[in-house]
Amino acid sequence: MKLSTKGRYGTRALLDVALHQDNSPVQLKVIAQRQQISLHYLEHIIAPLLAAGLLRSTRGAYGGISLGKPPQEIVLSEVIQVLEGSITPVECVDDPNVCSRAHICVTRDVWTDVKKAMAGVLESITLQDLVERQKDKQKLESTMYYI
Amino acid sequence: MKLSTKGRYGTRALLDVALHQDNSPVQLKVIAQRQQISLHYLEHIIAPLLAAGLLRSTRGAYGGISLGKPPQEIVLSEVIQVLEGSITPVECVDDPNVCSRAHICVTRDVWTDVKKAMAGVLESITLQDLVERQKDKQKLESTMYYI
């Protein structure tokens, strides 16, 4: 039940872009440095986010990537969906046909509830929420140093 | 974010035992057949459940396995914990020391919420609940055939 690095790095990359884009795109190289992710690996993680329209890219000098839509409209459930595939813990929850006993299986009902619980959390959080939380945390952090 | 066959098969095996033990243990071979799991593979899945005390084994002729405690006391969160390890989607949720930025990381807060949501579901369901649900389903199923 682990999230792979794709989901983790990808979410962090999106948040990085959201925090640092001021009318100009953010370079992959810079994100990689700031988030301590290998540049080449980051490219592979960015690709599906571009394809899904969550990010936009600009090639050439002074290029980079920027958000594909406003951070209020980027919901975490979609991010995870794009990077990890369906959030379901077990295939049969999405498609009963993969198992002949699906219609009478009570463990399937449990996995369905688990999926709903996870989806509920991820659907309730947008990138904008993360941006605000991050700013709050950094403010608190800098205050702490003065104590 | 997928559950491996260990978690799935193990849960089904436990339910199978709960449904079929009547004062006598259930043979691994029989569970394997009924649940369509390879016997040898099932042995590997049973082992940690025995070690955790969720199952008890009896060797020799007419041996088999039986529940290690009453089904009302077997909570699914423990089953999954034993079979899959911690339910956390990301290591840093359980142990902040694995990442130096854990204290200021907002994505970590998200994964923490996700873990809580999953745990909430799994902690609320016991093996006894599954037994009852299964019996209800089968009753409904047999009724359906008469319509």
Added chain:
DNA sequence: GACTATGTCGATATATATGGTCTACAATAA
């Protein structure tokens, strides 16, 4: 138009996890 900065894409490599088989062995009931 040449040059440079930057993202894109595909091939490849390595490590780890998954899912499973097989054999030898230990315990116990009949």
Added chain:
DNA sequence: TTATTGTAGACCATATATATCGACATAGTC
């Protein structure tokens, strides 16, 4: 003592995760 059952652990094939590298496409700048 023998047949029956679970136990333990070595072994293996495949898939997936986690990268790395190099060649290429595109877009600014001079």
